[in-house]
Amino acid sequence: MTDRVARLTGRAVRDGPDGHPPRATLDDGTVVVVKDSSADPGAARAEAAGLRWIAVPGGPPVPRVFGADDVLLVTGLIAPGRATPAAAERFGRELATLHDAGADAFGVPPPGGPELAWIGRTRMTNRPHDGPWGDWFAADRVLPYLRAARDRGAVDPAGAAVVEAVCGGIGALAGPDEPPARLHGDLWSGNVLWSGDGAAWLIDPAAHGGHRESDLAMLDLFGLPHLDVVLAAYDEVAPLADGWRERVDLHQLFPLLVHAVLFGGGYGAQAVAAARRLR
Incomplete structure (x- = not known):
């Protein structure tokens, strides 16, 4: 999973992912949330598309989407x-x-x-x-x-x-x-x-x-x-x-x-x- 998080974020993973929700620390100190949707392949990409769509100027803030594939969604920590x-x-x-x-x-x-x-x-x-x-x-x-x-x-x-x-x-x-x-x-x-x-x-x-x-x-x-x-x-x-x-x-x-x-x-x-x- 560490390699996959690194690929999705473009950064090496320094620590994690662990905890609830699972979190990983990138090599620049950024903490991200790692959501595992392996039980529902494709759900991570669907959620990423939804987050991007509802991120409208003046609307409620949403976490930054660092990346998603068929298994993982990586977002910013709130x-x-x-x-x-x-x-x-x-x-x-x-x-x-x-x-x-x-x-x-x-x-x-x-x-x-x-x-x-x-x-x-x-x-x-x-x-x-x-x-x-x-x-x-x-x-x-x-x-x-x-x-x-x-x-x-x-x-x-x-x-x-x-x-x-x-x-x-x-x-x-x-x-x-x-x-x-x-x-x-x-x-x-x-x-x-x-x-x-x-x-x-x-x-x-x-x-x-x-x-x-x-x-x-x-x-x-x-x-x-x-x-x-x-x-x-x-x-x-x-x-x-x-x-x-x-x-x-x-x-x-x-x-x-x-x-x-x-x-x-x-x-x-x-x-x-x-x-x-x-x-």
């Missing part, structure tokens, strides 16, 4: 800090800027990213869709994971029928049309790193073109410190459409079903409950 109201306000404004950078279509992958990508440890299809957003979201985000969750027993047939009914009527639930936003795509609190420089850094994206409310709904799903401050700052920069709070359950169907596929029935039950609230 100095840890703590969440503060000031950092949350900054994050809300920067996240609005990221979303406003846009995408060519719903479902489009980052430049250089694969059509068959990853979210967590499961696969995710990124292919352009002309819209409207609800049609794409149902076809390429909700229904594939509903089928997989049902097949593994995490959602029963009755629950699956509830989610399918929501997808069938999604046009009436989706809210006003919006252009495709540039999404992080897996924006739970663990992928937001509060740093010592007063910023919230983004890591581990499943980036694609989508609806901006999806990123915000995922922040809400697993909780984020000072989320109310983040949302207020975001709304000040890029006002959210009326009724966005009522659409949170809709946008959370996708991550809940992904978790049902990965971790089982508790998340499946949450997905069905969210779908029932939308009917």
Whole structure:
């Protein structure tokens, strides 16, 4: 692994990689994070493409990508800090800027990213869709994971029928049309790193073109410190459409079903409950 890190960074490795997350020190003293994706060949390149795509001027900072191949991703180390109201306000404004950078279509992958990508440890299809957003979201985000969750027993047939009914009527639930936003795509609190420089850094994206409310709904799903401050700052920069709070359950169907596929029935039950609230 040391030789591979040296090749990707263009520097000799002085120490490591070791620790959690695995870190290596280069010969110039730079400390880098080494992510091993050998269990999912190609995931490292996909993540690198996503990081580069969401690194927009004025957006949330992302770690520098030193290099990636089919197995390893080498990025810069983020100095840890703590969440503060000031950092949350900054994050809300920067996240609005990221979303406003846009995408060519719903479902489009980052430049250089694969059509068959990853979210967590499961696969995710990124292919352009002309819209409207609800049609794409149902076809390429909700229904594939509903089928997989049902097949593994995490959602029963009755629950699956509830989610399918929501997808069938999604046009009436989706809210006003919006252009495709540039999404992080897996924006739970663990992928937001509060740093010592007063910023919230983004890591581990499943980036694609989508609806901006999806990123915000995922922040809400697993909780984020000072989320109310983040949302207020975001709304000040890029006002959210009326009724966005009522659409949170809709946008959370996708991550809940992904978790049902990965971790089982508790998340499946949450997905069905969210779908029932939308009917």
